[in-house]
Amino acid sequence: MADCLVNDIPETFEFRPERWGELLAGLDRRLAAERRVVTAVRFDGVDQPSFRHEGMADVALDGIAQIDVEAEDAVALLRAAVDAARDSLPDLVAGVGQTSAALRADAPDALGQLATLIAALQSLMTLTVAAGTAADISFGADPVADAAVHGACARIEGALTVLVDRQTGGDRHEVADALDHHLAPAIAGWTDILTPIRMRTAA
Numbered sequence: 001m002a003d004c005l006v007n008d009i010p011e012t013f014e015f016r017p018e019r020w021g022e023l024l025a026g027l028d029r030r031l032a033a034e035r036r037v038v039t040a041v042r043f044d045g046v047d048q049p050s051f052r053h054e055g056m057a058d059v060a061l062d063g064i065a066q067i068d069v070e071a072e073d074a075v076a077l078l079r080a081a082v083d084a085a086r087d088s089l090p091d092l093v094a095g096v097g098q099t100s101a102a103l104r105a106d107a108p109d110a111l112g113q114l115a116t117l118i119a120a121l122q123s124l125m126t127l128t129v130a131a132g133t134a135a136d137i138s139f140g141a142d143p144v145a146d147a148a149v150h151g152a153c154a155r156i157e158g159a160l161t162v163l164v165d166r167q168t169g170g171d172r173h174e175v176a177d178a179l180d181h182h183l184a185p186a187i188a189g190w191t192d193i194l195t196p197i198r199m200r201t202a203a
Contacts, residue, residue, distance in 0.1 A: 002043075002064040006031075006071050021057025023067070028137075031071050037137050039077065040070040075201055078134035082198040085127040085190070092120055092187050100179040103172040114167065114175070118160055121183075124190070125153045131197050139200050152186075152193050159183050 004011040004023065017023040027038055041051040043064050050056055061067075099117050102110035132149045135142065159182050166175045 002061045002067050004067045004069065006069045008068075011069070018061060019057060020051070020059040020061060023061065024051065024057075027069065027071075032074075032137050035074045035138050036071045037074040037077055037134055038069055039072045042068040074134045074138040078131055078138060079198070079201050081127050081131040081134060082194050082201075085124055085131065086194050086198075088120070088124060088127075089187060089190055092117075092124065093184055095120065096179050096184045096187065100176040100184075103176040103179070106172065110172065111167070114163070118163070121156060121160065121187070124187075125156060128153065128190075128193065128197075131194070135197050135200050142200070145196055145200075148193055149197075152190070156183070156186055159186065 004013075004027075006027070011027070013023075013026055015022075015026065017026060024038065031037060038051070041048040044066055045068075048056070095113075095117050099110065099113040101107075102113050107113075128149055132146055136146070159178065162178055163175055163183070166178060
C-alpha cells in the first residue's frame with residue numbers, strides 16, 4: 001500500500017485500503033471528527049484535481065508509492081468558499097450584461113466573452129457545492145439546504161444548456177435575451193443560497 005501523508009504527517013489506517021475510494025472514505029471519516037476536510041491530493045507528486053470524481057474511486061493503490069493529502073479546517077474552508085462565491089456575484093452580473101450587449105452589437109469578441117462567462121458560472125457552482133459539502137461535514141447534513149443548492153445549480157446548468165443551443169443556432173439576439181431575462185436574475189439571487197450556508201458558521 002502507498003504511504004499516505006496528511007499535511008506531511010504519516011497517516012495510519014485500521015484497515016488496508018486497496019483502492020483510492022476506500023482510502024478517501026477512511027480519511028473523510030477520521031477528519032470529519034476533527035472538522036477537517038481533504039482539499040488537495042497528489043499521487044507521487046502529481047496533483048489530482050479530480051480526486052473526488054467517481055472515476056477516481058477505483059484507482060489501485062499498489063502502483064503508487066506516496067500519497068500526499070492536504071486537509072483544512074472545514075469551517076474556515078466553508079467561510080472562504082462562501083465569501084469567494086458571494087464576492088464574485090457583482091462581477092458576474094456585470095459580465096452577463098456586457099456579454100449580452102456584445103452579442104447584440106455583433107462584437108467580434110462576443111463569443112469569447114460568452115465562453116468566459118460560462119466558465120465563471122461553472123466556478124460559482126463548484127464553489128457553492130464545495131461550501132455545502134463543508135457545511136455538512138462541520139455541522140451535519142441539512143437536506144433542505146442541500147436541495148436548494150443542487151436545485152439552483154441545476155437551474156443555471158439548464159440555462160447554460162439553452163445558451164449553448166441558441167449559440168449553436170447562430171441567433172445571437174436570442175442568446176442575449178436568455179442572458180438578460182433568465183441568467184442575470186438567477187445570479188443576482190444567488191445570495192439567497194449562500195447566506196443560509198454562511199450563517200451556519202455562526203452556530
